Every structure is written in C-alpha cells, then in structure tokens.
Amino acid sequence: VRVVASLVADAIHNLLTNTSAFKREIIRTIASSLRHAQNTMFASTRATVSSSSSSSSLTFRRSHQKQTQMRSSMFPQRPHSRQKHNTTTRALFTGIVQGTATVTTFTPIQGDFARLTLAFPENALENLTIGASIAVNGTCLTVVEFDVKKSTASFDMIAETLRATNLGELKVSDTVNYERSTKFGEEIGGHVVSGHVHTTAEICAQEETENNREVRFRLRDREIVKYILPKGFVAVDGCSLTVGEVDEKEGTFNVWLIPETIRATAFRVKNVGGSVNIEIESSTRAIVDTIERYMERKEKEKTG
Secondary structure, three states, X not given: OHHHHHHHHHHHHHHHHHOOHHHHHHHHHHHHHHHHHHHHHHHHHHHXXXXXXXXXXXXXXXXXXXXXXXXXXXXXXXXXXXXXXXXOXXXXXXXXXXXXXXXXXXXXXXXXXXXXXXXXXXXXXXXXXXXXXXXXXXXXXXXXXXXXXXXXXXXXXXXXXXXXXXXXXXXXXXXXXXXXXXXXXXXXXXXXXXXXXXXXXXXEEEEEOOOOEEEEEEEOOHHHHHHOOOOOEEEEOOEEEEOOOEEOOOOEEEEEEOHHHHHHOHHHHOOOXXXXXXEEOHHHHHHHHHHHHHHHHHXXXXXX
C-alpha cells in the first residue's frame, strides 16, 4: 500500500510541475480524492495491525506519519474559505436560427458607434439577462437593455461590427435572424458557430425550383473562398448551411434552401443584390492554414 501511495504521489507531483494551471486544478481535485481514499485505507490497515502486535503497530504508525508528511508537503490543504469560481462560458451558437426579429430603432452615435433595438417574438426573451449574447444575422451581440413585456432588446455596435457585417446597413422594419446562445449539453443541430463574422457576400443569383431554392453568393473578400469547400459548412446570416458548388476564380458559391429554412429565416425576404454575413467553419480554416504553412515551409527548404 505504501509503495502504491508513493508512486501515485510522485506521478501527481510530476503532473503538477509540468501542466497548465487549469489542468493542475483538476489534478489537485483528483489528488484530494486520492488522499481521502488513502487515509481510509491506512486507517483500516492500522486497525488490523494494532490488533496483531504493538511493535508492528508502532512501526506502521511511524511509516504512516512519514507518508502523511510527504503528502502534506506535496498537496497542502486548502483553506476552508472557498472563493466562487467564475463559471461564465464563452458564447456558442449552433447555426440553427430560432426565428426572426424586426428592427425598431437604429441609432448611429458619433459616426462609429450605434445602438440597435429589435422586437422579438413573444417569449423569445425568457430568462434573458444583461450581458447575455444573441446572434443577430450571425453576429454575436451583447444585450445592454431589454424589456420582456415588450419583447425588445437593445445592443451596442462598435465601428468594426458596422464595417465587417451587414448590420450597419439595417433600417427600421428590416427583418433579421436571431439565435440565443446555446448551453453546453444541448443539441448542436447545425455546426459550432462563434458569431464572429469573417466577411459579407452579395446574393448574385436566386433560382426557385419545385422543392427548394438555389442561392448563389459572391464574397466581398475573394481570398476567403479557399475556406469554403463543397459539402462543407458555412454560416450565412447565422444559418448553418451545406455548401454546394464553389467557383474559386469568381469567388462565388451556392447553397440550396429547403422550404422550412426559407419560412423560418430572413431568407424569405432576401432578394438578389442583398447582403449576408459569412462565417467560415473554424476547423476548416485551421486545416487549410496549417497545410498552407506546411507547404510554404517545404518550398523554402527546397529553394533554401
């Protein structure tokens, strides 16, 4: 038992020395449980040994005391007064738009700042708090004011938000998509969306068919097209959609919308020439960038 306890203590000591603060916190929690189990084990063994002989009991107690001192030096006891940990998590969206909201006011402030107020469907703002995040046309915005009875909420937008997204083009009575941030453990029906828009795109063509609608987009920033792959994911105004065809030369791609998507989102009022926000899928970008860096390094090694 003492050998096992010593090995466990050494292993945890090494982990605490070579891991991040977050992992150390987890390891200390595990160590606390191990201490409790070990103490219980030692107590049980001590009772057995004491019934056999006093000399053996004395030897065991000395050994146990030494082990306890060693563990105490490695894992100092925490004070009883515990501080509350910050359990706030970063906003996360799924690309499954929950509905549409209507612009009631759009107030520019000093040219590079604006406040947006939206009217939401009834009960859409239940359990909302100041500081909560809502994706508006796929853009993560922070709630600064809200009125549950009127079902309205207000958001402040800085210059970068107005520049990088289509929110700066909004007018009173415009329709926008919204999605409240999800909670860990809930179903992700689309794909993980951060609400950080990469660029905008123009609807350059639409074609209605019997069962769906084909929509083609032209990216404002053409270099983004390398991250948009056929059959891959892309968030368009916050909607998680599957990419159809991609034209890298023209910087365009298309998607197909089913009737339910058209009904439930702002796509029902979007026309050719309209602007949409684009967020590329994070893992796709990481893979493309990693491969590009690898190829560049190999090319330098050949020419160097």
